[in-house]
Amino acid sequence: xxxxxxxxxxxxxxxxxxxxxxxxxxxxxxxxxxxxxxxxxxxxxxxxxxxxxxxxxxxxxxxxxxxxxxxxxxxxxxxxxxxxxxxxxxxxxxxxxxxxxxxxxxxxxxxxxx
Amino acid sequence: xxxxxxxxxxxxxxxxxxxxxxxxxxxxxxxxxxxxxxxxxxxxxxxxxxxxxxxxxxxxxxxxxxxxxxxxxxxxxxxxxxxxxxxxxxxxxxxxxxxxxxxxxxxxxxxxx
Numbered sequence: 722x723x724x725x726x727x728x729x730x731x732x733x734x735x736x737x738x739x740x741x742x743x744x745x746x747x748x749x750x751x752x753x754x755x756x757x758x759x760x761x762x763x764x765x766x767x768x769x770x771x772x773x774x775x776x777x778x779x780x781x782x783x784x785x786x787x788x789x790x791x792x793x794x795x796x797x798x799x800x801x802x803x804x805x806x807x808x809x810x811x812x813x814x815x816x817x818x819x820x821x822x823x824x825x826x827x828x829x830x831x832x833x834x835x
Numbered sequence: 836x837x838x839x840x841x842x843x844x845x846x847x848x849x850x851x852x853x854x855x856x857x858x859x860x861x862x863x864x865x866x867x868x869x870x871x872x873x874x875x876x877x878x879x880x881x882x883x884x885x886x887x888x889x890x891x892x893x894x895x896x897x898x899x900x901x902x903x904x905x906x907x908x909x910x911x912x913x914x915x916x917x918x919x920x921x922x923x924x925x926x927x928x929x930x931x932x933x934x935x936x937x938x939x940x941x942x943x944x945x946x947x948x
Contacts (some may be wrong), residue, residue, distance in 0.1 A: 725878075754935070756938075759938060762940060763841075763924060763938045763939060763940040763941050764879070764924060764926075764936075764938040765938070766935050766936060766937065766938075770871055778875040779935070780836070784888075811878070811879070822867065822881075823881045823884070824869075824879075824881065824882055824936070826878040826879050826880070827878060828877070828878050829878065832899065832936070
């Protein structure tokens with residue numbers, strides 16, 4: 722079974738630009754969540770989608786948005802990029818049913834904002 | 836919202852010795868506490884988890900303990916090996932199966948041969 726796939730793996734943007742990151746979950750998984758990982762801050766929850774609906778949301782500004790498609794693939798978008806948005810963005814999938822717990826992470830998309 | 840504090844931020848132990856990482860959480864409604872291991876340049880992976888109705892759970896050399904009254908939980912690794920070197924993250928959530936996890940800031944564990 723293929724794991725969680727994230728694209729692109731690396732990207733460089735400049736301040737003010739926008740970026741779109743993509744995540745393909747494990748086949749059969751309907752929940753996709755996104756986390757921002759920065760040194761010293763650990764992993765911070767951005768949002769979670771289940772069956773194309775945002776089910777949970779973290780404390781990030783409205784510049785961060787996401788969506789999920791009918792095939793469970795998800796995208797997140799960051800508009801008006803700031804230097805502080807430089808981070809590793811991790812996507813994780815689960816089946817979304819109760820009692821499943823474990824998050825299966827992708828390898829992440831490393832964003833550098835110059 | 837939930838806040839998870841993790842200590843220490845770095846930990847070095849001799850191979851074969853034990854390592855302990857501690858976390859505290861703020862919201863008494865949290866009832867699910869997983870631990871993730873992230874090796875250098877790799878994705879985080881679940882190594883063990885515990886629910887609030889259990890006080891301790893073991894899996895070979897790894898154990899987790901939970902004290903609901905004090906709102907803290909700990910990861911114990913015995914007989915450490917070089918492959919245990921990694922960053923370990925604790926986390927908490929209010930519903931088992933709820934994908935909104937609040938993570939600690941991580942502990943970089945180094946095993947000294």
